[in-house]
Amino acid sequence: MAKKKFHLGWFTNFVQDEWNEPFSSAGGAPWDAEFFIDFAKSLERACFDYVIFEDKLMVSEAFGGNSKTYLKGGIQVPKHDPAPLAAVVASHTRNLGVVATLSTLGYPPFLLARLCTTIDHIAKGRFGWNIVTSGEDAAAQNFGLDKLPEHDLRYEMAEEYMDVVNQLFDSWEPDAVVLDRETETYADYTKVRPINFEGKYYKSRGPLNTAPSPQGRPTYVQAGGSEKGRDFAARYADSIIAGANGVKGKKAFRDDIRRRAEKFNRNPDDIKVMFLFKVVMGETEAEAQEKYARSVSQQRFIDRQLGLISGITDIDFSKFDLDKPIPQDLTTNGESASLERFAQFGSGKTLRELTQDKAADLIGTPESCAEQMADMMEEIGGDGFLLSHPFHHINRRYILEVTEGLVPALQRRGVVRTAYTQKTLRETLREF
Numbered sequence: 064m065a066k067k068k069f070h071l072g073w074f075t076n077f078v079q080d081e082w083n084e085p086f087s088s089a090g091g092a093p094w095d096a097e098f099f100i101d102f103a104k105s106l107e108r109a110c111f112d113y114v115i116f117e118d119k120l121m122v123s124e125a126f127g128g129n130s131k132t133y134l135k136g137g138i139q140v141p142k143h144d145p146a147p148l149a150a151v152v153a154s155h156t157r158n159l160g161v162v163a164t165l166s167t168l169g170y171p172p173f174l175l176a177r178l179c180t181t182i183d184h185i186a187k188g189r190f191g192w193n194i195v196t197s198g199e200d201a202a203a204q205n206f207g208l209d210k211l212p213e214h215d216l217r218y219e220m221a222e223e224y225m226d227v228v229n230q231l232f233d234s235w236e237p238d239a240v241v242l243d244r245e246t247e248t249y250a251d252y253t254k255v256r257p258i259n260f261e262g263k264y265y266k267s268r269g270p271l272n273t274a275p276s277p278q279g280r281p282t283y284v285q286a287g288g289s290e291k292g293r294d295f296a297a298r299y300a301d302s303i304i305a306g307a308n309g310v311k312g313k314k315a316f317r318d319d320i321r322r323r324a325e326k327f328n329r330n331p332d333d334i335k336v337m338f339l340f341k342v343v344m345g346e347t348e349a350e351a352q353e354k355y356a357r358s359v360s361q362q363r364f365i366d367r368q369l370g371l372i373s374g375i376t377d378i379d380f381s382k383f384d385l386d387k388p389i390p391q392d393l394t395t396n397g398e399s400a401s402l403e404r405f406a407q408f409g410s411g412k413t414l415r416e417l418t419q420d421k422a423a424d425l426i427g428t429p430e431s432c433a434e435q436m437a438d439m440m441e442e443i444g445g446d447g448f449l450l451s452h453p454f455h456h457i458n459r460r461y462i463l464e465v466t467e468g469l470v471p472a473l474q475r476r477g478v479v480r481t482a483y484t485q486k487t488l489r490e491t492l493r494e495f
Contacts, residue, residue, distance in 0.1 A: 066478050068495045069440045070112045070447030071470070072160075072337050074304070075102075077116050077143040081456035088458045091137070096148055100155045102462055109466035110480045112335075112447070112491055113160030114152070115193055115284060115304070116145035120169055121201035123374035127381040136363065138370040138455075146178060153186035160488035162191035162284050167224045168206055169197070173267050176231040179281045180273040188277035188487035193284040194299070196221050198397035199377055214396050218291040223262045225299055230258040232280040234270030282488040288400020297323030301489055302335045304449060306404050308421070313338050314443045335446040335492045341453035342432050343423045344464050351426045358454050359419040367455055368418040376402045385415040423453045429464075433472035440478065 080098060082091030089098040106114055122140050126132045133140050149163040163182070165175055175192075183190040196217040197203065200210040212220065239254035258269035286304035287296030296303045297320050307316040321331035343358075345351035358364055369380045376395040383389050388411055395402050405417060412420065425432045436448065452461055473479045485491045 066437055066441055066476065067445065068478055068480065069445055070335055070337065070492065071109070071473075071479055072112050072162075072302070072447065072449040073106055073114045074339060074449045074451040075114065075116060075457060076118070076139065077145050077148050078139060079137055079141065079456075081452075081458040081461075082137070084456065084458065086458050086460040088460075094141075094143060096151045099148060099152055101459070102457070103152045103156050103159055103161070105459075105462050105466045107156050107159040109470040110483060111159060113162050113189075113191060113282075113302075113488060115162035115191070115449070116148060116164060117193070118142065118145050118164035118166070118195075119199065119202065119374070120166060120197060121199055121205055123199065123201060123370070125199070125201075125377050125379055126370045126373035128379065132366060132370045132381075133374070136367055136370065138367055139374060146182065149190065150182050150185045153182065153189060156189075158189070158483040158491075160189045160191055160282065160491060161186055162193050162282070162488075164193040164195055166195045166197045166202070167221055168202060168211075171267075172224055172227040172265055173231060173269070173271070176228045177271055177273055180232070180271060180276040183276045183278055183281050184274065186277075186488075188489075189491075190278075191282035191284050191302070191488055193286075193304070194221070194225075195286070198375060198395075200396075201377075211396060214289065214399065215291050218295055220264045221295060223264050227258070227260045227262065227265050227267050229280065230260055231267065231269050231271050232276060234258050235273075235275040237275055237279065240274055278487050278489050282492065286400075288398070288403075292400065293320060294323055296320065297329070297334065298327045300334055302337055302492055304339065305336050306339045306400065308404055308407070310439050310442050313439075317443060317445065333493060337447045337449040338443075340425075340436075340448040340450050341421075341423045342450065342465070342469060343426045343453050344429055344432060344468060346428065348427050348431065351428065355423055355426050355453075359422050364422070364454060365415065365418050368422075369414075371455065372401070372405050376405075378402070380414065383414050386413050388412065389414050389417070429468035429472045432469055433476060436473065437476050437478045 079091045080089040080093050081087050122130050123133050124130050145163040149161045153161045179192050203211045236254035240250050241248050255270050260267045282301045283299050284302045285296045285300040287293045305316050307313045317336045324331040324334055343351050343355045345354055373380045376397045391408050425435055474481050485494055
């Protein structure tokens with residue numbers, strides 16, 4: 064019996080490439096986008112559904128109370144704006160979906176809706192918006208706030224934000240542009256209306272001054288892990304970034320999202336849960352294991368891991384002993400689901416073990432990893448994997464290991480696409 068097909072995406076950032084390793088690609092300065100255009104074309108040849116560019120809006124000082132670790136190690140900084148990158152990448156591809164992270168903290172609703180519609184036109188219907196509220200006080204301080212609103216309040220504000228942007232996307236009816244030469248009518252003014260939105264947190268007159276988006280609205284991507292976040296994702300997302308631990312955890316997360324989708328009168332099949340996934344590969348099992356062990360034992364890898372988790376949780380992990388368990392009562396106003404996945408509360412693992420524990424989900428040859436991924440997805444029930452580099456940098460060598468090693472092995476098993484058949488990103492995600 065043929066196994067059900069699943070989707071593939073890639074999670075990355077508009078940051079420097081792996082500049083200080085033997086196989087560096089762009090020398091640490093890929094800012095003209097050529098590296099990412101080449102990256103995207105490799106993903107397109109492998110028939111990935113989409114590439115997503117994550118974003119943060121600050122230079123973190125969470126680890127150690129200053130920016131030294133981040134700037135010295137190039138940890139999530141420099142980080143350039145993903146929106147223009149998405150437009151450039153989309154203009155150099157034909158089928159690959161391109162998703163940019165845009166924060167409700169940084170964009171007034173009108174400006175965001177206008178930007179998304181513009182990029183969706185450039186992408187011919189292949190653009191997605193990764194919806195975030197930002198989770199760092201340092202980011203809030205770049206926008207005139209002393210600190211972020213409390214976690215649940217951010218989601219309350221985000222609900223209203225979605226209401227206004229959805230009304231803005233609908234402010235032009237799909238057939239408003241008529242292009243009638245005889246009457247010299249570009250658009251029917253009766254089909255373009257102000258929304259006159261006035262809520263508790265946002266206010267916008269509308270309508271948008273852009274032509275209707277090719278998809279009606281961009282494809283929505285979201286990473287809801289908390290209770291509020293899961294409800295939000297189940298209500299709005301076309302695709303969800305998920306980080307659940309283990310096959311049972313992944314299945315439980317997907318099942319939970321599908322139940323919540325039904326609560327919001329949505330078809331659960333319209334939501335594709337994409338699990339963040341990291342693979343270390345070699346030509347032999349022993350080579351892959353040696354590569355993994357060498358990488359995770361390096362002090363700079365540990366520093367990078369701790370800097371990253373500190374940055375997204377606003378918890379200074381430099382204060383804890385590497386060889387002792389972390390406190391079991393840690394809480395955050397940042398990304399709470401990320402903290403829970405990292406900390407593995409109750410496991411008794413030391414901080415060093417935690418930094419090394421989830422560096423890779425699979426280690427092996429392309430064939431063995433493909434076989435395990437197919438088996439895992441069959442047990443989970445769907446919907447796909449969101450691949451990323453296991454050691455947080457990126458180079459062409461690793462991209463090719465995946466696109467010309469792992470993906471062909473998956474294709475030979477009939478579990479991922481071998482060709483694109485749909486025009487828009489939303490249609491591609493809903494193909495199976």
